[in-house]
Amino acid sequence: MLTTAEFLQYTQWSGIATLVFAALAILAFLFKWGIRFRLVGTTGFMLVLTAGLFALSIVPLSRTVIPGAVRYTLVYDNGSNQAVIATSPQISPDEVEATLLQAASNLYSFGRGGRNGDNQLIIRARTIIHPEPGLSIPVYLGEARRSLVSREDQNLSVEIYPEKFAQLPKSDA
16 A cells, blocks of 8 residues: 555656646647647646645555454445444454454544434444354344544443354354
């Protein structure tokens, strides 16, 4: 993944290219070249590209990595205050806790708005078990609650449901 410093370097090169195209467009109008309007369009495109690269150079793109967290898939997100992640059925309570902490950090966004009055983002972890062919049952293993207002939430809470782990299939390892 590209770093913000690399995006800043690309922004500089794109800015230089934008200035070159702008100069060419001015020359094209002065000398009435046939491609003058295409050069105006190219200059406008380069301006948009440069602005986008600049935005990427000031916003970090990194994700939080919590030791012990396992891979998860975001299966539901209402964009506001609720999200559900799916994990493998071969998971331990400690891994669920670490994964919920990682998801709580990665799913935080300034654009989320709380509809539930207490401004809490609720992230639930679930897995699917298949007790018999043709039957799938979702099993919720835990949930995390974090603030929708503050990125550095001091009141982040994780609740694990230990009784649900008895329903999970035993691993063959």
